[in-house]
Amino acid sequence: xxxxxxxxxxxxxxxxxxxxxxxQPPTIKKIGYMASFSTxxxxxxxxxxxxxxxxxxxxxxxxxxxxxxxxxxxxxAEQARExxxxxxxxxxxxxxxxxxxxKEATKKIPIVMVSANDPVAYGLINSLSHPGGxxxxxxxxxxxxxxxxxxxxxxxxxxxxxxxxLLPTGMIDQDVLKPYEAAARVLKxxxxxxxxRSDSPDLPPAFDAAIKARVNAMIPIRSGTINVxxxxxxxxxxxxxxxxxxxxxxxxxxxxxVSYSADDLEGVRRAAVYVDKIxxxxxxxxxxxxxxxxxxxxxxxxxxxxxxxxxxxKVLARADRVIK
Numbered sequence: 427x428x429x430x431x432x433x434x435x436x437x438x439x440x441x442x443x444x445x446x447x448x449x450q451p452p453t454i455k456k457i458g459y460m461a462s463f464s465t466x467x468x469x470x471x472x473x474x475x476x477x478x479x480x481x482x483x484x485x486x487x488x489x490x491x492x493x494x495x496x497x498x499x500x501x502x503a504e505q506a507r508e509x510x511x512x513x514x515x516x517x518x519x520x521x522x523x524x525x526x527x528x529k530e531a532t533k534k535i536p537i538v539m540v541s542a543n544d545p546v547a548y549g550l551i552n553s554l555s556h557p558g559g560x561x562x563x564x565x566x567x568x569x570x571x572x573x574x575x576x577x578x579x580x581x582x583x584x585x586x587x588x589x590x591x592l593l594p595t596g597m598i599d600q601d602v603l604k605p606y607e608a609a610a611r612v613l614k615x616x617x618x619x620x621x622x623r624s625d626s627p628d629l630p631p632a633f634d635a636a637i638k639a640r641v642n643a644m645i646p647i648r649s650g651t652i653n654v655x656x657x658x659x660x661x662x663x664x665x666x667x668x669x670x671x672x673x674x675x676x677x678x679x680x681x682x683x684v685s686y687s688a689d690d691l692e693g694v695r696r697a698a699v700y701v702d703k704i705x706x707x708x709x710x711x712x713x714x715x716x717x718x719x720x721x722x723x724x725x726x727x728x729x730x731x732x733x734x735x736x737x738x739x740k741v742l743a744r745a746d747r748v749i750k
Contacts, residue, residue, distance in 0.1 A: 462496060516705065535560065537560055572609055671684050
């Protein structure tokens with residue numbers, strides 16, 4: 427064969443091979459995402475941030491969603507196990523029961539958490555700087571802000587003598603009230619646990635029990651059940667003229683009096699960055715867990731007026747957002 431013709435054919439074959447390789451469809455990565463309920467704005471925030479990082483659903487990623495809709499820890503755990511069984515590339519979870527269930531179900535699939543609990547104290551990771559295992563993500567310091575919430579509530583309700591902690595049955599076993607109890611002792615405030623069922627919550631009797639126990643302010647403890655019931659809790663609190671301090675921003679939009687919390691949506695944005703790093707080859711064990719640095723204090727003056735409460739000006743001045 428003519429040498430020139432041979433090299434021409436060789437170059438042509440190499441070019442065709444390269445073109446075929448470049449035209450191969452991209453690998454589609456599979457993400458599992460769970461939020462407390464389907465209307466949670468965190469879902470849209472996550473999708474938007476993951477899109478900004480170069481991912482498009484059905485093009486180079488697919489996302490399997492699960493929403494317990496406030497049906498309690500058992501449902502949260504089971505839906506997490508469902509996601510594990512799908513053998514996905516990475517999971518994004520926020521509720522403690524779902525993170526715990528996924529941790530027990532897999533040592534292989536990376537888990538990115540947006541945790542309201544202390545992940546070290548709850549045994550999810552070894553340490554913030556060296557999480558180890560297959561879990562990393564963001565800690566939003568819900569429990570660590572317990573004392574600050576009580577201090578704010580004491581400024582808002584000067585005659586505060588007894589605070590009620592509204593929470594689903596079973597959460598007491600997770601020691602979520604310990605930080606509040608320690609702070610209440612220092613501030614000389616009595617406290618009562620007011621439990622509701624996760625599977626079929628009946629709120630009016632819970633509020634009746636709180637009033638009977640002389641509770642004069644309420645802190646609903648963050649959970650999937652409480653998140654779904656926020657508007658109803660706020661409504662009953664107004665009816666009973668009880669000031670409320672929520673552990674999740676945005677509760678004031680549903681009638682809650684005040685909230686003090688880390689910016690949940692910022693935590694979800696950061697979680698998307700973790701997902702990007704993991705999909706590009708990073709190991710969860712090598713990615714330090716971040717702690718929230720942005721906190722928001724929100725007040726609903728409409729609710730304050732409805733329950734006959736005057737918010738001190740010095741407190742209003744410190745609020746990040748006031749609904750008038």
